[in-house]
Amino acid sequence: MKPKAPTKDQLEQYALRGLGYADDHVMESFNMKEVSDWLGISYSYFYHIFAEIMGEPYWQYVKRHRLELAAGLLRHSGYNIGEISDLSGYATMAAFTKAFTNHFGGSPRYFRRIEELPNEKRTLEMTAMITAVHAQQGSTIGNFFSFERAEHVILPDSIMYYTLISYGQDPIAQLVMRMSRYEQRFRKMLDLLDLPQGKIVTGTLDAVPVTDYERLSMYAGVCIPVKDTQANIQLSEQVKNLIRKRISGGHYLRLQVPLDFVSAGVPMYDFINRCCREGIYKMSGNHFFMSLTGPNLCEIYIPYMKNI
Template identity: 60%
Template sequence: MLKSSSFTREQLENLALQGLSYADDHVSDPFNIKEVSERLGMSYSYFYHTFAEVMKEPFWQYVKRHRLELAAGLLRHSGYNIGEISDHCGYATTAALSKAFKQHFRESPLQFRKILELPNEKRTIQITQAITSAAGDIPLSSFFSYDRCERVTLPDNILYYSLISRGQNPIAEMMARMTHFTGIFQKMKTLYDIPQSRIITGTLDSVPVTDYEKLSMFAGIAIPATDYKTLIQLDGNFSYLMKKRIPGGSYLRLPLPMDFATAGIPMYDFISRNCKEGIFKMSGNHFYISLTQPNFSEIFIPLLRKHY
């Protein structure tokens, strides 16, 4: 176990982010702070204080908030029942989720599911529209059509990523820093010769639920989980990157002649509208934008199989 004096400030920030990454990647699994701190080579106490200082929120408060917000996102966009959502979000029983959910949102899961527009949803969309308004007069609605979607089957992927926003204005930070991070991941893709990988962007959070200022936007490279050789190399050479599993399965793929910033708001409108109308339901909150070219992108939306 390393002592606190063994870490530089940059290393402490990275370790806090690694703790956040672990919590996100194990949202459905039981774990405690001691297990996470030991994995990171830190004492319980030092990890607790480091995470709170760096992330401006105690670790277990983040875990609870993150799980409940993801549960709220599943209530919003998936076809899962509350028992299934409990399992997905790390609650042992439906009663445990319902109690925690009502304490946090002041609504029961059933009541929450009936809300047509959430306060955070409206505010996040308004802020993001103001920041990404450079799209101008492009007629976006014609591109965001279910008829343009292709249903595809994707393998399980491992995502190596960096958070590109941790401040008060995550979308603005994302736009300002995206070119830098996509350049890094493009070099990795070329260096390790992984043509089946995708450079993607998205959020760890549930967009209609999480406060705008707390959204964690990421950029990363998703690699098929069966590419063991590459994964071993990346684990050895890029241990500072955060890491998470992206489940494979049935997805909708929607190609778009626009960049990620232009696609963001109409993408969310498209997902929200189709989920509300029952055209499709999502299997999780892990939809993302694949950055294929500077002015071309693809949206991937995970589908719930039992609705087909």
């Protein structure tokens, strides 16, 4: 009997898991053959699937993703260029500088000095326009986004189990429309598996606002500390279709705001950008995220460099 052809959803899962692999191995050297073997499909099959689903060749995505994350670190972190080169998966600073300059039209050193990042104005304007329509009725930002309100916490190394709920087209609009359904799904999953320590989280895999608005990959998922071995075994066995991502622990700023995630999105970025530009703190990575803690209530987690 001839085996059934994969469904469209199955093909998308291959592409999204490949995308997730690239994001989770940004600092490491790997090739497409390793990814296709990990997925259990042939190299050529994966090559064509990814290009068709995501609209660009896989290795082009890997290179772009690494350089855009590097650009985010140049803007918001206190790492030097050599350290950012290592964090972006480049073997030498010379190779990184050449690739970065070719991609952005300016050197990393020049990029660090510019006032407005590529795509920044458009991405923030698009996001603000979309979220304004769907924001919590009657919500006011007030003084929620101030450094004085932020708590310094230490998070453990964690694993995020997530799904990409929008990628390409109109990502923020898709996130807003679909997030409620995914939040309900993850709350039910944590209840059924008796995992009260899990955080329901959302964010982007990309460097905001360096990545083109239409290419942003928005996610929803649950975060579980690595040390909770049994919980991670349960999730790995019970939920096969979620992508995994390592979340580095360490020093974070936690900001609790009485807003839904839609209302908090743009002010969150403005807060991060302002504080980093003014030297109040520097980020240790691009992996800031929101934890949805209740109706119209969320916590923002920002990884920061303790000694800067």
